[in-house]
Amino acid sequence: MAKVLTSKEENYAQWYNDLVLKSGLAENSAVRGCMVIKPYGYAIWEKMQEELNRMFKATGHENAYFPLFIPKSFFSREAEHVEGFAKECAVVTHYRLKTDEENGGLIVDPEAKLEEELIVRPTSETIIWNTYKNWIQSYRDLPILVNQWANVVRWEMRTRLFLRTTEFLWQEGHTAHATKKEAEDETMQMVNVYADFSEKFLGIPVLIGNKTESEKFAGAIETLTIEALMQDGKALQAGTSHFLGQNFAKAFDVQFTNKEGNLDYVWATSWGMTTRMIGALIMAHSDNNGLVLPPRIAPIQVVIVPIYKGGDEFPPIAEAANRIKAQLTALGISVKFDDRDTQKPGWKFAEYELKGVPVRIAIGPRDIKNGNVELARRDTLEKKVLPQEGIAAYIQDLLEEIQENVYQKALNFRLENTHRVDTWEELVEVLDKKGGFALAHWDGTKESEDRIKETKATIRCLLLNSEQEKGKCIVSGKPSNQRVVIAKAY
């Protein structure tokens, strides 16, 4: 078989890029740092949206939509927020083009300069809090539990398909609460929603924890994160949930009258998850044959490939295929019967492996004669010949088994690549040779954190619910009560 993909072991970055392009998920666009998400990639995003919406609604949230443009003045209201985003903003300065009289072509009409520049949103806290000001007067108006599906733009220096593109798609939740406790609970609830989504739906195990002061969101009091481990040993921040305190309420003067009749500022949270998760999905599970999609996220769960020579062999195969397809569809399983005669079976096998379809059924004359099908599973690449009788129920169970197996495999990988380190030398060795998560004591100071950053690794998070353990900071030797997670990251 012709080699289609770069080997993962040979060059991980190249393998990843190849995989995204050749599996038909996305491609680079003509616009710097942006990507085109192709139908197959978008179908995966839609599955994610569907599941996240279900989870958001189950926790009382509603969807809404706010403008793409943010007046510059809104943006500068929260000091840390500006600081964090100012360097990567796309700015609209004019609203009209005109014909260039001298050289032809189009130029920006200098007459059409905006009074106040508009920022293309890199995140929506400011425009949303400016709006919430009008929505909130009393504790009876609270809480506001709103989520938005949108695109945002961050003018990053360097980009990578799905992991960091100039424009990306995401959801951002923005909630307003009457009490600090309620907002803190919300922050915690949503990071747990993300962890559940990632583990149960995408099959990607995650660590949940707090970001350090220097790594948290610009404008947040506290940032909770889920951190996943990729197959090359690097960490990926997969979702964040921020407790914003009263920072944005104060910046946008959002006060309400509480039950006691006193004026108080509103408490806020925000939380987001992006198309980066498609990158996470790829880097967590795929192999050298292509994507391996957990069944719950797979746009196509089962593909049926017919094998036949002459035209006479096809009808009975099609009849069996359509019967099995109907049985599977009745069980809520998404099936594609690929009856194109423009591609050969071997080509189709390779193609659907590349696309990560969890289960493949092949039906040929041999199977028709014996009442069988050939069943292949993507995660283990095992093939079995099974009777057509009862195949739908068998596949239903198999999909569950694949979902669990894909998750277990990723979990085992993370366990094997999580190392407790007690000295600086051990940390450096783990980061250089093994990769993965290093668990180490840290004294909590910025100085020690900066020293760790010199290794190109960062403190990914301070684990929630981690056991208290006395130890010494690997940098300073000062006492510490808890290990933190250190890793190189995307």
Next chain:
RNA sequence: CGGGGUAUAGCGCAGUCCGGUUAGCGCACCUGCUUUGGGAGCAGGGGGUCGUAAGUUCGAAUCUUACUACCCCGACCA
């Protein structure tokens, strides 16, 4: 913004050092026949302002100059 590199068919590249027929190869595409249980074989075919502009020359993909675009490394980051 700093350092390095590239630009030739839809994609990936050779040719450039040392100028000289009609610019070539692989993949992809089209046609025909044979094939079809792991990305088929053979035969034929289509597709190029060689990044842009100027210069040197009898002659430029090749030499010179300027420009433009893109890629990689660093700072930034979901």
